[in-house]
Amino acid sequence: MAGKLLDTIQYPNDIRKLMPEQLPQLAAELREFIIDIVSVKEGHLGASLGVVELTIALHYVFDTPNDLLVWDVGHQAYGHKILTGRKDNFDTNRQLGGISGFPKRSESEYDTFGTGHSSTSISAALGMAIASQIKGDTAKNHIAVIGDASIASGMAFEGLNHAGVTDANLLVILNDNAIGIDPSVGALKHYLTQVKDGRNPRQNNMIKSLNFDYTGPVDGHDFTTLLKELTKLKNTKGPKFLHIITTKGKGLKQAEEDQVKYHAPGKFDKLTGEVLAVADSHLPPKYQDVFGLTLVELAQQNPKIIGITPAMPSGSSMKFMMEAFPQRAIDVGIAEQHAVTLAAGMATQGMVVFCNIYSTFLQRAYDQVIHDVALQNLPVIFCLDRAGLVGEDGATHHGVFDIAYLNCIPNLIIFAPLNESELRNILYTAQLGLEHPIAIRYPRGRSQNVNWQLPFLKIEMGKAVPLKTGTDVAVLSTGTIGNNVAISISESEKSSLFSHYHFGFVKPLDEDALHAIFKSHKKIITVEDGTVIGGFGSSIIFFAAKNNYSLEIKTLGVPDSFIEHGSTSELQHYCNIDVKSLSDIFSAC
Template sequence: LIVILNDNDMSIAPPVGAMSHYFARLVSSKSYRSLRKLGKGVAKALHVEEAARRAEEYMRGMAMGGTLFEEMGFRYVGPIDGHDLDQLVPVLRNVRDGDNGPVLVHVVTQKGKGYAPAEAADDKYHGVAKFNVVTGEQQKSKGGPPSYTKVFAQQLIREAEKDDSVVAITAAMPGGTGLDLFGERFPERMFDVGIAEQHAVTFAAGLAADGMKPFAAIYSTFLQRGYDQVVHDVAIQNLPVRFAIDRAGLVGADGCTHAGSFDVGYLGQLPGMVLMAAADEVELSRMVATATQIDDRPSAFRYPRGNGTGIEMPDVIEPLEIGKGRIVREGSRIAILSLGTRLGESLKAADALAAQGFSTTVADARFAKPLDEDLILRLAREHEVLITVEEGARGGFGAFVLHLLAEKGALDRGLKIRTMTLPDVFQDQDTPFNMYEEAGLNARHIAARALEAMGQDEAAAERIAAALAAS
């Protein structure tokens, strides 16, 4: 086994792990500082400060390797300058061809090495938007409504002000999840467990078992790391852990590694789980309030990266009735059932369809589990076509709806149903709009799918697409 430690002295948030603390104690010890002070004096007298600085860097690595990694059974090699390929590549070849048990190669690098703007602000180049190559200035997002992440944090703070048992957990992403704001307000009730989503989930389960109200705020793709714990430590025990799932759907510059494509499917199959998806910032606030009140089972609510819709926030945030959706617009021929923030695109599609003479109902499901069976069966019964729209992979909300309709015999009477999901590929990064355009989940695609189900020709879809483009 060959382990490469990429030592770039970089983390998105302040490190909280025992390993980091161990290193810090080692290099701040009295003996180390005395030796360092003596070495600096000698180096200054000999005018070799730069060489001494590099030597110290190597000595630190040797000390740490000797005292830690070799005690763990690894043969330690390093530290090595990760930017000097003439040195690095031969070492990697040697350890590859060696036969001396597990090896740890300590490689020292600098994030952004060779590009001055990145060297000066390495934390700003984790997810990169368009930027000026000469100056390094990244394209700033336009002002507007608060982000969904901030809306979540603000509502959680309001809930915590009313209820002392509300606590928050993050796995090394306090800024990314908005829990830095919660931590400023309630420092004793916010826990950063480091990059350990499995522990975050089990820790939340333990808190819930003891009567606390834990909110585990974790990106959708990062929660995948803790799925075993979600099943065994939370769902089987039916503990009221609340999962705040950030980065639902497509995420723009963060690309496919952060795209929240699968959580509806992998959480919706768990017995007892309450699973919600916010259509806008008011709905998100109401889902936070709802989750706070769910004390008899696990719950989760998902919301995207980016800003809200700009809808006015009410003074009083009312929780939702569990498993109940809402009709946003009444029609008669076509029904569009949306889960999540595709609701805005669904309404645009309904406008375009209505302009062509196709009366369209738009509903916000709110819950992927439990489904609003009465609402779905009514839509199926009263419309010729039913379209489900979601920001998730196949096997999620649309599949749950199909299963319900089949079980209740609602497919026996000629209902035309189409499910619209993310495509069965990992999409490259782009702007969110362009990514949803590629995915076929924008308004023109929703309208076109409805027309196709109605048996209309492509000319009708092209007229609607042109009207939407003009608007």
């Protein structure tokens, strides 16, 4: 790559030395660089390709990092990272010990706010702008870049609503490409489409009505326009709004044509753009597909079943329900709070509602789970995809807190299946009718067995399952991490010493089984893929204290720290819950 413009760029100051007519060449080289790395190392592709021109223009016009730039979510920040001192180690992106796939304050002064969940940029940048006002720094600019899917979230509207009654020096840039991970939905999408098509009179502009200085829509791939508008807005005080139109995946034909697949396509041929095929016909299904296909099967039998997802129909496999029963499967957009309360409202009318949300995103609707569902004891079925350690997406996406944050909520059942068959059977059992809401947590990735579509079996509520009988040590596990436990025990020279119990039900605990276990063993070990503080192991310790048992209890799981990015196996090893670590622990007993 010798002689290329990108070779001369380490930081934004280097970009500002270029002539405007050189920027298209830099954009082409930056796209090529992103494609070269992501095709081999994987990651989020389409979003970053779509904002290459915007990224360069922002750093060209504004005095970053003195001017503060916030990227919403951060899927689109690869170009930003490459141009802000991380080009030479970008190939470590999302790998253990490497740079994060999302903006991260501890990584660079150019990452002014850590992001990974959507719709936070406007509030964060507004907070920075107000702080600058208070400090008397009126020259500093504060820029929030947000997508058309993220801006539909309630928090983004809250930020706009507040910003419009301030004189804060805030610029909101709407990157409008009509898609988040899946295509954008909702009335706001239709409004923005009308604006883009010129069918909405400027005097009825909703952004102007919120007291923003509105500009747009403009071509987000045209440097002449971008530089002109950004320079003008840089020197305009108060809340400003720039509406740009971009194409997700710009510059890679396949990524432009199949924007869902190329959001994060895995490994692909950088020359042809074709995703490298993985021979998976003989592999067990992904847990998300077990959920999605089972839901369709159940919905064929039960007309009261409704599916809800906040903007993740592909990622959660709710897409199967949407294809089979479009009137009974709803994508509400990036609106977890609304999704939960919508489900609660439907449940009051006797509908059987499967509300499918990634574990890490249910955190965003915590009050609704408590106030709108559990307090009213409505039997909503929460299906928590991506529970546990999720790998390369890192600290913002690990679903390791759900047991702890749900365990304290009255009326709520918590279940973690051991494998795909148990996930299938708990979905069947839940739709038969429960007296309480239930949260079913299952991991990212593939399940255990190829032959999984077996006849449904009803699961007895609140019962633990003995998997192996031993003499001295009882290992209690919950969820799919129990498969690591089973392998470790089977390979141990001391296998006869160990009993193994699967506690699918974290709440309610099977206290009858626990009494028998505590009375017949010398030591207890708990294993979970969630945080040990407040998690399953904590519940076992509480049970022991309440019942005056004095056995030694060792809790294994995610330690009291934010776990960074790496492969799931690497992170399980870090947490001492992979097969080898468990084997070492069991051998020392």
